[in-house]
Amino acid sequence: MPIRILIVEDEPAICEMLTFALSDSGYRCDVATDVRAARSLVADSNPDLIVLDWMLPGQSGIEFARELKRDPGTRDIPVIMLTARTQEADVVTGLDAGADDYIPKPFSPRELAARIKAVLRRASPHAAGEELAVDGLRLDPVDHRVVSGEGELKIGPTEFRLLQFLMAHPDRVYSRSQLIDQVWGRNVYIEERTVDVHVRRLREALSPAGKDRLIQTVRGAGYRLSAKG
Numbered sequence: 130m131p132i133r134i135l136i137v138e139d140e141p142a143i144c145e146m147l148t149f150a151l152s153d154s155g156y157r158c159d160v161a162t163d164v165r166a167a168r169s170l171v172a173d174s175n176p177d178l179i180v181l182d183w184m185l186p187g188q189s190g191i192e193f194a195r196e197l198k199r200d201p202g203t204r205d206i207p208v209i210m211l212t213a214r215t216q217e218a219d220v221v222t223g224l225d226a227g228a229d230d231y232i233p234k235p236f237s238p239r240e241l242a243a244r245i246k247a248v249l250r251r252a253s254p255h256a257a258g259e260e261l262a263v264d265g266l267r268l269d270p271v272d273h274r275v276v277s278g279e280g281e282l283k284i285g286p287t288e289f290r291l292l293q294f295l296m297a298h299p300d301r302v303y304s305r306s307q308l309i310d311q312v313w314g315r316n317v318y319i320e321e322r323t324v325d326v327h328v329r330r331l332r333e334a335l336s337p338a339g340k341d342r343l344i345q346t347v348r349g350a351g352y353r354l355s356a357k358g
Contacts, residue, residue: 150242162185182210230248304350
């Protein structure tokens with residue numbers, strides 16, 4: 130599943146350059162020219178990362194970054210600020226607003242792609258496309274393969290995304306609604322019990338390798354993936 134990046138930039142030439150460079154690097158790009166459009170795209174597309182210009186018509190990028198970081202549903206989305214403002218005080222303001230990185234204009238598309246990869250790696254290894262491993266179970270997001278020992282396990286696409294998310298955040302408990310937001314997307318409306326069905330299917334897919342025990346039910350809270358207990 131391609132990594133999805135939301136570009137929030139009101140200069141057409143920069144938008145075009147960013148879209149071309151990031152698409153060429155394998156990312157899927159959405160573009161918004163103001164905060165209102167960006168807010169709608171965040172709700173609809175659940176981006177893995179946001180490239181955000183400071184100076185935007187209407188609401189500024191700094192204000193939007195603060196808004197994103199205040200909302201529990203969006204605070205974990207990494208934000209890279211782009212701006213022509215390069216004074217130390219401006220950099221501090223951007224980082225204090227919640228930006229994960231700060232890139233002054235003009236910038237190199239190659240540098241931006243490298244910074245994006247680094248931020249994704251820090252914030253979410255599964256989004257960075259890196260192989261995940263827990264207790265001998267390995268998941269390759271690029272080749273879309275799950276392997277235990279020398280054997281490949283057959284896992285459906287939804288169960289793959291669920292496993293990928295849980296393996297990227299081991300030992301953490303997630304409620305059904307949180308899993309829906311992270312695996313299906315915030316704009317998808319499904320019954321919470323649907324999560325139980327996919328958890329059961331995931332366990333069945335992992336059972337031939339004896340790895341179904343990794344998917345643990347936490348009564349009254351949700352699910353976690355853990356090699357402990």
